[in-house]
Amino acid sequence: MPEYMTPFTTMINLTNGVIPNAVVVQKRYLKDMEGLFADSRAEDAEMINNPLLYEVHEATNNPMEEGQLRYSTTTIYPGKVGGEYYFTRGHYHEIGNRAELYMGLAGEGYLLLMTPDGEINVQHMTPGAMSYIPPFWAHRTINIGKENFVFFSCYPSDAGYDYESIVDKGFAQIVVEQDGKPTLLPNPKWTK
Amino acid sequence: MPEYMTPFTTMINLTNGVIPNAVVVQKRYLKDMEGLFADSRAEDAEMINNPLLYEVHEATNNPMEEGQLRYSTTTIYPGKVGGEYYFTRGHYHEIGNRAELYMGLAGEGYLLLMTPDGEINVQHMTPGAMSYIPPFWAHRTINIGKENFVFFSCYPSDAGYDYESIVDKGFAQIVVEQDGKPTLLPNPKWTK
Numbered sequence: 557m558p559e560y561m562t563p564f565t566t567m568i569n570l571t572n573g574v575i576p577n578a579v580v581v582q583k584r585y586l587k588d589m590e591g592l593f594a595d596s597r598a599e600d601a602e603m604i605n606n607p608l609l610y611e612v613h614e615a616t617n618n619p620m621e622e623g624q625l626r627y628s629t630t631t632i633y634p635g636k637v638g639g640e641y642y643f644t645r646g647h648y649h650e651i652g653n654r655a656e657l658y659m660g661l662a663g664e665g666y667l668l669l670m671t672p673d674g675e676i677n678v679q680h681m682t683p684g685a686m687s688y689i690p691p692f693w694a695h696r697t698i699n700i701g702k703e704n705f706v707f708f709s710c711y712p713s714d715a716g717y718d719y720e721s722i723v724d725k726g727f728a729q730i731v732v733e734q735d736g737k738p739t740l741l742p743n744p745k746w747t748k
Numbered sequence: 749m750p751e752y753m754t755p756f757t758t759m760i761n762l763t764n765g766v767i768p769n770a771v772v773v774q775k776r777y778l779k780d781m782e783g784l785f786a787d788s789r790a791e792d793a794e795m796i797n798n799p800l801l802y803e804v805h806e807a808t809n810n811p812m813e814e815g816q817l818r819y820s821t822t823t824i825y826p827g828k829v830g831g832e833y834y835f836t837r838g839h840y841h842e843i844g845n846r847a848e849l850y851m852g853l854a855g856e857g858y859l860l861l862m863t864p865d866g867e868i869n870v871q872h873m874t875p876g877a878m879s880y881i882p883p884f885w886a887h888r889t890i891n892i893g894k895e896n897f898v899f900f901s902c903y904p905s906d907a908g909y910d911y912e913s914i915v916d917k918g919f920a921q922i923v924v925e926q927d928g929k930p931t932l933l934p935n936p937k938w939t940k
Binding site for chain 2 (some may be wrong): 562566568569570579619622624653654656661671675680681687688690692693708711
């Protein structure tokens with residue numbers, strides 16, 4: 557008789573994204589994001605405080621096998637570095653054709669997406685916004701509000717992460733506060 | 749340059765599961781479930797009323813391709829047929845190794861699972877319960893409460909549905925109200 561994986565349930569707080577029994581909690585500080593903000597001088601100045609930018613609560617460590625799913629919540633704290641709103645590092649999937657689904661739970665954010673050709677797309681996320689990351693798009697999330705921006709993610713377990721392409725080249729655009737509003741500008745550091 | 753699918757956002761009401769721009773709304777009445785309840789006489793007697801048992805709101809019709817995801821909400825209304833709580837038809841995935849994730853949004857339910865060998869597992873779902881359906885398990889949901897039971901689903905787009913195995917053989921157990929409580933009993937109609 558084959559061995560079947562045992563079903564299980566993990567609780568999530570739907571209003572603040574907390575997963576009390578998360579298997580992994582990753583915290584990302586500014587030091588983990590060195591070189592990613594467009595304004596290098598502002599980034600250097602903030603490094604002494606080394607603020608916590610965001611954390612990810614993984615609900616499971618389901619096997620990285622085709623057909624399985626993983627799911628997590630991300631909380632991005634409010635804040636800016638040189639006018640640029642706090643964001644997640646962002647990545648492509650290692651297996652490029654793997655999609656991902658986000659669901660806004662609290663606060664307000666942008667989902668910034670980019671094709672390998674450098675085409676940019678932005679989705680505005682509020683609580684209840686289910687934003688779809690189609691295959692092949694790099695994705696980064698950005699807190700454009702004054703509260704925590706919290707969202708839920710679900711993705712194929714075998715998707716994998718390619719962070720290096722983003723560390724090396726960045727996204728083609730950045731999101732900066734101008735006249736009190738989030739504004740998309742060309743990223744001076746970006747190379748195609 | 750390759751064609752990339754365009755990212756998009758669909759809104760969901762996180763408290764009642766309504767997706768105002770659902771691409772498909774499926775309504776399942778008792779007539780659609782003929783022969784699935786254990787008490788055939790009670791089922792026949794209720795058929796004249798033909799109550800609405802549940803509805804599914806599909807958020808997207810994303811391509812049925814490997815790597816893509818689909819997501820939906822299901823509302824099961826409160827009610828019973830011969831003591832057996834209203835349930836969804838239930839299915840295996842056509843591609844057996846495709847998992848699925850449920851997230852409780854409102855009300856209270858059971859997620860009833862079964863392996864091809866007839867092993868049964870039950871997950872209790874309340875708002876915020878993320879219940880994982882591992883590869884190869886048939887799955888059915890049951891409203892064991894007095895309010896609507898609402899949950900969100902996310903699954904690989906290419907999973908497909910095998911309803912026939914359940915229509916032919918049912919689940920090995922049924923969920924019946926006894927002494928005011930949901931109780932698992934052997935299904936008299938079940939054949940292995």
